[in-house]
Amino acid sequence: MAGSSLRSFIKDVRSSKTLAEERSIITRESAKIRTKLRDDHLPAEKKRKNIQKLLYLYILGEKTHFGQVESINLVASDDFADKRLGYLAAMLLLDESQELLTLLTNVLNNDLNNHSNKYVVSLALTALGFLSSSELARDVYPDVEHLLSHSRDPYLLKKALQCMGKLIAKDVSLLDTFSPKLITGILNNHSLCTHGVLLGVVKVLQSILQSFTSYQEFLVEDEDDGGSYMKETKVSESNQEFFTRILEPLISIIPHLFSILQNLNAKNFEPDFDVQGICDPFLQVEMLYTLSLFFQLGDKLESSEILQYLNKFSDVLTQLATNTDANKSTGQTILYETTRTIFSxxxxxxxxxxxxxxxxxxxxxxxxxxxxxxxxxxxxxVPQEPKAVQRHKKFISKCLRDPDVFIRKRALELTFAILDEANIGEIVEELLRFLEYTNEDDKSLILFTVEHLVSVFDVYSITDEKWQLQVFVQIMKLVGRHIASDKISDILIIINNAKNSTAKRDVLVDMMKYSLDDKFSLEIPDENVCWKLVSIWCIGEYVDMLLESQDTSLINERSLSDYLCRCSTRHNEDQRLLNYTLTAALKLSAKIDDAKCLEDLRQLVVRRTRDPDLMLQTKSVQYELIFRQPKAVKRAILETMPKFDKPHKQEENPLSKPIRPRLDPPKESDLLFGLLQDDNGTKSANEKKQAPSVPQTDLLTDLFKGSTSSNRNSNRSSADARGIGLLSQSASETVQLPTQSVRIHVSDSLQVFAYLLSCGNGTSELEMYFKALQAIDEIQSFCAVPKTQKLTIGQLYPRNSLQMDDICKQHLKITGSGKLKLRVKVSFNVNGNAVNQQFDYKFDGSL
Structure with missing residues (x-):
């Protein structure tokens, strides 16, 4: 009857035709449940019916907090049906952070110690594993330990072991009272050691091994005032204690686990645990993971007692990898875990x-x-075995054409991961084919591919520049409509920096055919803004080179001028393209002689002098003034862009990380750990990192923006101030060392001076000067101040590479209170070798 009532409630909810009708049914039923649960005289059967409905409301995401106390009341009942439903409701409706959980403590104690029904004890263990907080874990842990010591029922042992694993993971302080003899005793008792019990044993072992770091923190958390030396001593003592008291007694389990794992992998047929011809794959996977944790921890502790079994474990893994059937999903699961273990x-x-x-x-x-x-x-x-992965390029390429978009994305990432100088040509051609057949709806994949292809050509030096330029022309032709502005800028940089003028001319001439020839231009849709932007830019920069083409009937002064005029008219709403067109028209006018073409280009500029867009109007007025200048003057102002040095961003690429040492994760260095202390012994809290002082120039910004940037140096030419960006920052700027500066550090390669500009009223400004005693480059500075202060740090000026006796400076602003002091770490390269130097300096003044 209860089930029928619940079924009718579910049927009513599912048959609702509108959201309002469904909400009305749920609200009405929720009110009825709330009212009935308040009735102390409600029969047990109806209570269970209402709790069942409440659980369905929980599944729907409705508020069910009003049923939490009633679920605890059901747990306290003596009836098995009430307990079963009560424990289920408690696990769903309660969590470890609620105070109501303390009401369960006595009930759990009674069920674990006094109840004669093993299934009720099992329910209590399951609920405890799900719900235990740190306090509840400490209160009930002795009961679970008592069950493990005295119970001879494999079913209860399995549940108790899994519960113990959850409790140890919840509160690592329980390891202080944990006895390894519990585990070894169960494993040595063959009558108790069933597959379920073994699964519980490995769960407990996993919790113990994974809790090592947390247990260390637990032991040293009271030593914060003892200094770094005391902490290191305490950590060393905790490692030794953990190994001697807990880990060492468990080492004897390792060969026992080997034996069990080999037996499971043998051809002995056990119908109770057979899954698609594999004997208990769940247990095999858990045992592999447990053994890998053993050896990872053994490597961390440098334990020869554990690592002596590593060769034997390698033999076991080889046996699993060669004997397991890979045609079934269960076999694939074991093989996958085996592979994970090998590489971990x-x-x-x-x-x-x-x-x-x-x-x-x-x-x-x-x-x-x-x-x-x-x-x-x-x-x-890939970082561990790049050559082995590269041998399977055909399978990876096949995945690039998979219908599943997620597989294509992962295959793309893997393709770029295996790319190197030896196979760059083959892989780039494969990626171009991928772009050719990629659906335009997969815009994210297209952007990912283009972005990484640009990065690839930044990383690897390409000898065949013509092939490189043809690759980018093909990319623009295929997916130009999806390429972002910053990547268009990168493509222009690559074209501009190409050294082989013949190759550049041939590629640009081929590219112009698709822009100027009516037959070929049909292949480039109007939405392909990238193609049009690059074409317009190339006309302005390389008109001399283009006019050298033998195909004068297609590429001549008239056709180039007409193309710019068409772009200005057809793309009237695209402000970015209009900016490109105006600059290209101005540059083209300085290099052609046809009067009709010059007038058309002048009209193109004049038409925009009254444009509603103020920036475009300003630029057009400025360009018209330059247009009127004599040709010799215009050529001097509008000469071709010089080679552009692209700044390299220091981005962390997970695919290019070096191979880690076996089993030992890299330790993070902390500049502020124990560096600075205030007068009361507190640590500093502010840290700033100084990146290499590379001019953050954007080629497109310099070309097509019309206003002067506030952070440019005053010695830029007037043409650069108008946005044409023809002159680069002078590399001959020098810095003089003030006579009042104080030397704060000296080494064989570098001297550091400080000059205090001002100090007081909570603010201080100073300059640091770095004087090279020999040629150094890639200078980076790291500074730290006490936690009561805040540091603002400027870039190195004028550059971060110095010749002998050269000087660069850096501006620092410090706000806050307290003594003015610094800790400075300087890193640089000398003759290709990295050097790190660190020093402290305390100034006389205070903020």
Missing amino acids: LNLDQPLRVLGVNILARFLSGRDNNIKYVALNTLIKV
């Missing part, structure tokens, strides 16, 4: 190659989930 431990190369081959086999299957997992894992292992 960074084992010998033959095993790593075997792992890569297993993942490559996954790529040739039909299951998209397996393909995705394999691609994701291969991306992570």
Whole structure:
């Protein structure tokens, strides 16, 4: 009857035709449940019916807090049906942060210690594992430990072991009372050691091994006032204590786990645990993960007692990798975990190659989930085995054409990860084919591909510049409509910096055919803004080169002028393209002689002098003034752009990280750890990093913006101030060392001086001067101040590379209160070798 009533409620909700009708049914039923739960005389059967409805409301996302107390009341009942529903409701409606959870403590104690029904005890253990807070874990842990010591029922042992694993993960302080004999005793008792009990044992082992770092923090958290030396001593003592008291007794389990794992992988048929021909794949996967945690921790602690079994474990992994059937999903699961273990431990190369081959086999299957997992894992292992992964390019290329967009994305990432100087040509051609057949709806994939292709040509030096330029022309032709502005700027930089003038001319002439020839221009749609922007820019910059073309009937002064006029008329609303067109028209006028073409270009500029857009109008007025100048003057102002030095952003690429040392994650350096202290012994809290002082210039901004940037140096030419951007910053600027400066650091390669400009009223300004005693480059400075102060740090001026006796300076502004003091760390390169120097300096003044 209760089930029927619940079914009718679900049926009413699902049959609602409108959202308002569904809301009305839910609100009405929720009010009824709330009213009935307040009735103390309500029969138990009806209570259960209302709690069942309440759980359905919870599934729908409705408010169910009013049923929390009633679920605890059901748990306290003696009836098994009430307890089962009560524990389920408590696990769903309560969480570890609620104070109501303390009401469960006594009930759990009674059920764990006194109840004769093992299924009720099992319910209590399951609920405790789900809901335990740190306080509840400490209160009930002795009851769970008592069950493990005295129970001989494999079913209860399985539940108790899994509950203990959850409790240890919740509160690592329980390791102080944990006895490893509980685990070893269960494993040695063959009558109790069923598959379920083994699964519980490995869960407990995983919790212990994963809690090592948390246990360290727990032991040293009271030593914050003892200084760094005391902390290091305490950490060392905690490591030794953890190893001696907990880990060492468990080491004897490792060969036992090897034996169990090999038996599970043997051809012995056990129908109770057989899944698609694999014996208990769940247990095999958990045991592999547990053993990998053992060896990771053994490597961290440099424990020879654990690492002596590493060769044996390699043999076990080899056996699993070669004997497991990869045609079934269960076998693939074990093979995947085997591969993960091989690379997490960074084992010998033959095993790593075997792992890569297993993942490559996954790529040739039909299951998209397996393909995705394999691609994701291969991306992570490329730094360890790049050559082995590259041998499977055909499977990766096949995934680039997969219908699933997520697989294509991962295949793209993997393709760029395996790209190097040896295969760059082959892979770039494959990526161009990918762009050719990619649906335009997959805009994110197109942008990802273009962005990384530009980065690839920044990283690798290409000898065949013509091929490089043809690649970008092909990219613009295929997906130019989707390319972002910053990437258009990068493409212009690549074209501008090409050294082979013959190759550049041939490529640009071929490109102009698609812009000027009516037959070929049909292949370039109007939406392809990137193609049009680059074409217009190339006409302005390389008109002399284009007019050298032998095909004078197509490329001549008349055709180039007409193209700019058409672009100005056709794209009247695109302000960015109009800016390009105006600049290109002005530059073209300085290099042609046809009077009719010159007048057309002048009219193109004049028409925009009354444009509603103020920036465009200002630029047109300025350009008209330049247009009137004699040709010799215009040529001097509008000469071709020089080579542009593109700033390289220091972005962290996860695919290019160096291979980590085996099992030992890299430690992070903290500049402020123990560096500065206030008078009361507190640590500093502000840190700023000074990036290399590279001019942050944007080619497109310099070309097409009409106003002068406020942060440009005053020695720029007037043409640069008008936005044409023809002159670069002078590299001959020098800095003089003030006579009042104080030397605060000296080494074989570098001297550092400080000059205090002002100090007082909570603000201080100073300048640091870096004088090179020999040629150094890539200077970077890191500064730290006490936590009561805030630091604003400027760039190195005029540059971050110095010859002998050269000087650069850096401006610092400090606000706050307290003593004025600095900790400075300087890093630079000398003869290709990285050098790091660190020093402290305390000024006489205070803020």
